[in-house]
Amino acid sequence: MQDSRVQDLRSFVALLESRGELVRIAREVDPKYEMAAVMAALEKERKAFIFENVRGARFPALGGLLNKLERFGMALGYPRAEEHFDDPAFDGLLEKAKAHALKPQTVDNAPSQSVVIQGADINLHDLPVPTFFELDSGPFITAAIGTTRNPETGVQNVGVYRTLILGPRRFVINASSLSDLRRHYASAQERGEVMPIALAIGVDPAMLTAAACKLPPDHCEYEMAGGLQGRPMELARCITSDLLVPANAEFIIEGQVDFGERVENLLGEFAGQYGPETAPATEVTAITHRPDPYFYTIMAGRNPEHNTLGNVAVYGVQRSIEAALREALPGQIEDIHVYMSPGLGTLAHVVVSINKVNDGQPKEIIDKAFAGGGHIFPMSMITKRVIVVDSDIDVHSMDDVQWAIWNRAATEHKFMVIPDVQSWELERAAKEGQKSVRIGIDATMDLDDVDKLVRPITPGADEIRLEDYLGNSRGKTAA
Numbered sequence: 001m002q003d004s005r006v007q008d009l010r011s012f013v014a015l016l017e018s019r020g021e022l023v024r025i026a027r028e029v030d031p032k033y034e035m036a037a038v039m040a041a042l043e044k045e046r047k048a049f050i051f052e053n054v055r056g057a058r059f060p061a062l063g064g065l066l067n068k069l070e071r072f073g074m075a076l077g078y079p080r081a082e083e084h085f086d087d088p089a090f091d092g093l094l095e096k097a098k099a100h101a102l103k104p105q106t107v108d109n110a111p112s113q114s115v116v117i118q119g120a121d122i123n124l125h126d127l128p129v130p131t132f133f134e135l136d137s138g139p140f141i142t143a144a145i146g147t148t149r150n151p152e153t154g155v156q157n158v159g160v161y162r163t164l165i166l167g168p169r170r171f172v173i174n175a176s177s178l179s180d181l182r183r184h185y186a187s188a189q190e191r192g193e194v195m196p197i198a199l200a201i202g203v204d205p206a207m208l209t210a211a212a213c214k215l216p217p218d219h220c221e222y223e224m225a226g227g228l229q230g231r232p233m234e235l236a237r238c239i240t241s242d243l244l245v246p247a248n249a250e251f252i253i254e255g256q257v258d259f260g261e262r263v264e265n266l267l268g269e270f271a272g273q274y275g276p277e278t279a280p281a282t283e284v285t286a287i288t289h290r291p292d293p294y295f296y297t298i299m300a301g302r303n304p305e306h307n308t309l310g311n312v313a314v315y316g317v318q319r320s321i322e323a324a325l326r327e328a329l330p331g332q333i334e335d336i337h338v339y340m341s342p343g344l345g346t347l348a349h350v351v352v353s354i355n356k357v358n359d360g361q362p363k364e365i366i367d368k369a370f371a372g373g374g375h376i377f378p379m380s381m382i383t384k385r386v387i388v389v390d391s392d393i394d395v396h397s398m399d400d401v402q403w404a405i406w407n408r409a410a411t412e413h414k415f416m417v418i419p420d421v422q423s424w425e426l427e428r429a430a431k432e433g434q435k436s437v438r439i440g441i442d443a444t445m446d447l448d449d450v451d452k453l454v455r456p457i458t459p460g461a462d463e464i465r466l467e468d469y470l471g472n473s474r475g476k477t478a479a
């Protein structure tokens with residue numbers, strides 16, 4: 001059977017264009033705000049796009065390729081992606097790729113190194129890099145994968161990191177406190193070592209997806225990308241360092257970290273708030289690219305492509321919270337759903353259903369849940385709210401959970417507010433010392449009220465198959 005996985009960015013662009021899902025914008029756009037405003041409008045329509053004429057830039061910009069989940073399915077060869085590709089399917093694909101990771105191969109004559117620019121010819125302003133929001137520190141590269149070596153082990157790491165342009169040959173690649181890159185920066189600085197770094201812009205969807213995944217330290221995302229592609233990634237050695245970068249990328253930007261300058265890089269982030277981060281600057285040592293490269297850009301902020309790709313990083317966190325809770329509450333959990341989505345902010349909202357045996361049980365569960373280890377983070381640091389519901393509530397439907405909250409809780413002790421909890425850096429509303437509140441909600445029926453609050457159920461409704469009543473054609477008169 002022919003492998004339908006997309007092998008590079010260009011074939012994906014061609015596929016989307018052939019299906020009418022990509023638009024080309026010939027009109028000149030200003031990279032400061034105007035481009036982002038048009039991108040935001042296109043994202044609402046879930047269109048992929050190419051800006052052919054960005055003021056002051058030498059190259060076209062494209063984006064929106066992965067602004068809905070089905071596009072990941074299409075790119076990664078999931079059968080009948082449009083009908084069936086959902087979060088569990090995606091998570092399953094990622095887990096399979098981790099289990100079938102493939103070592104990359106090094107190649108000569110990489111397309112991404114067809115043109116080499118060094119020295120005074122390097123000019124980052126040639127790239128069509130947007131400035132997205134009014135308070136942003138400047139133009140940001142948002143769709144690049146960045147790579148460094150662990151200074152202690154030499155193993156290469158890859159992640160997606162926003163990058164603020166500071167000048168023609170200088171930028172700052174951001175690293176959150178959770179990232180391996182943050183650890184690499186700290187380690188190289190402590191050892192007083194030179195630290196090469198490289199960005200690849202315009203890689204294939206499997207590589208971008210693997211880079212967004214949170215793998216354990218010293219598990220290389222190139223190997224996982226190979227697992228997703230079903231063939232080893234082809235890598236080329238950088239011109240100015242020994243880092244390996246994707247051979248099929250559109251652009252590679254090579255640089256050396258300058259620990260002498262730390263720079264704040266303020267950007268409107270994925271949950272719809274500004275993120276004031278700081279990181280060391282990087283001096284660019286070379287830019288290489290294909291003969292006719294596309295610059296890939298992702299609309300920053302709480303927007304579909306950023307959020308869909310961002311969710312990839314979150315699957316692992318959700319799984320680890322769920323496992324930690326099942327460990328902390330053996331035998332008590334009927335079902336569980338860990339919500340983590342930009343619509344609910346940067347923290348998790350955990351819903352646990354139980355078969356309640358006494359009215360004190362939900363509070364005990366809430367206390368234990370917040371006290372748990374959480375595997376990656378302490379639970380209380382990453383979880384804003386724990387809600388306990390009865391087992392007739394569908395934990396996987398926030399609508400049903402909301403219904404339970406507003407229909408089964410009528411005394412103040414069912415709403416718990418826990419003050420002054422240590423939160424993580426991305427909770428931007430946190431107060432001094434990164435302290436914030438946590439909320440517990442007991443949305444179960446009080447045992448005394450069970451008869452009064454019974455839900456109306458039509459016996460047999462769950463088993464009905466409408467086609468048994470409508471014949472073969474829905475909508476036609478029933479036989």
Ligand SMILES: Cc1cc2nc3c(=O)[nH]c(=O)nc-3n(C[C@H](O)[C@H](O)[C@H](O)COP(=O)(O)O)c2cc1C
Binds near residue numbers: 157158179
């Ligand atoms: C569009 C986008 C932008 C991101 N920007 C950053 C960033 O600036 N800094 C960061 O540390 N993580 C960022 N992330 C998340 C990381 O890519 C992700 O957590 C990854 O697993 C980090 O890899 P690492 O732990 O191997 O360094 C971003 C993710 C996406 C999808």
